[in-house]
Amino acid sequence: QQQVKQSPQSLIVQKGGISIINCAYENTAFDYFPWYQQFPGKGPALLIAIRPDVSEKKEGRFTISFNKSAKQFSLHIMDSQPGDSATYFCAASMQNSWGKLQFGAGTQVVVTP
Amino acid sequence: SQTIHQWPATLVQPVGSPLSLECTVEGTSNPNLYWYRQAAGRGLQLLFYSVGIGQISSEVPQNLSASRPQDRQFILSSKKLLLSDSGFYLCAWTLQGVGEAFFGQGTRLTVV
Numbered sequence: 001q002q003q004v005k006q007s008p009q010s011l012i013v014q015k016g017g018i019s020i021i022n023c024a025y026e027n028t029a030f031d032y033f034p035w036y037q038q039f040p041g042k043g044p045a046l047l048i049a050i051r052p053d054v055s056e057k058k059e060g061r062f063t064i065s066f067n068k069s070a071k072q073f074s075l076h077i078m079d080s081q082p083g084d085s086a087t088y089f090c091a092a093s094m095q096n097s098w099g100k101l102q103f104g105a106g107t108q109v110v111v112t113p
Numbered sequence: 114s115q116t117i118h119q120w121p122a123t124l125v126q127p128v129g130s131p132l133s134l135e136c137t138v139e140g141t142s143n144p145n146l147y148w149y150r151q152a153a154g155r156g157l158q159l160l161f162y163s164v165g166i167g168q169i170s171s172e173v174p175q176n177l178s179a180s181r182p183q184d185r186q187f188i189l190s191s192k193k194l195l196l197s198d199s200g201f202y203l204c205a206w207t208l209q210g211v212g213e214a215f216f217g218q219g220t221r222l223t224v225v
Contacts, residue, residue, distance in 0.1 A: 002156075004156075006156075034213065034214070036216075041219075041221070042218055042219070043119075043203050043205075043216035043217050043218045043219045044157070044203070044216050045216070046213050046214070046215065049213065089156055089157070091157075098207055098212060098213065098214060099145050099147050099162065099205060099206070099207035099212075099214045100147070100159055100162060100172075101149075101157070101159065101214060102159075103156035103157045103158070104156055105155055105156045106154070106155070106156050
């Protein structure tokens with residue numbers, strides 16, 4: 001069964017708007033929560049990642065919010081740009097096995113001009 | 114800096130034919146290596162991982178196998194492809210157990 005559930009499946013946002021993608025997990029042994037960005041025909045690229053000892057991490061226009069008690073985390077893309085149009089995946093993995101990732105199903109984000 | 118290479122980029126193979134996909138990593142030693150598969154419109158699923166030469170762990174039962182003949186080389190193989198083997202195959206590496214996973218550019222496999 002899918003251990004990381006991601007929503008929405010797709011998202012359309014206007015340029016300058018905020019994109020919000022949510023993920024939920026069940027396994028409390030997960031220790032590392034990255035977000036990947038994937039363009040068509042390319043491999044996913046690490047965008048930002050968080051550990052459960054912090055509730056928020058910001059890098060430029062990208063912010064991860066993490067709620068350990070709810071077992072949820074989300075990605076916020078501020079001031080969305082057309083170049084942000086891509087598929088975004090959340091993932092989770094366990095301590096000392098960061099490469100053994102459980103991925104969400106992905107969210108296709110389209111930023112309109 | 115570290116780089117990861119995968120080839121070929123695209124491949125069309127008939128059902129029943131063999132498969133060999135190769136992945137190499139440059140600029141690091143003793144990486145952990147991973148093979149993932151991405152079905153159309155889906156997330157990535159871990160197929161195999163390796164923590165060292167000759168050490169392979171399989172995550173899901175399937176028609177595929179993996180080998181690691183050299184420290185920075187990871188190979189995905191099949192003796193006879195099935196239609197269900199079609200997908201986007203991605204190789205990734207981490208610095209041993211702890212570190213971000215970096216992905217290659219993938220191989221689009223279509224079995225016809």
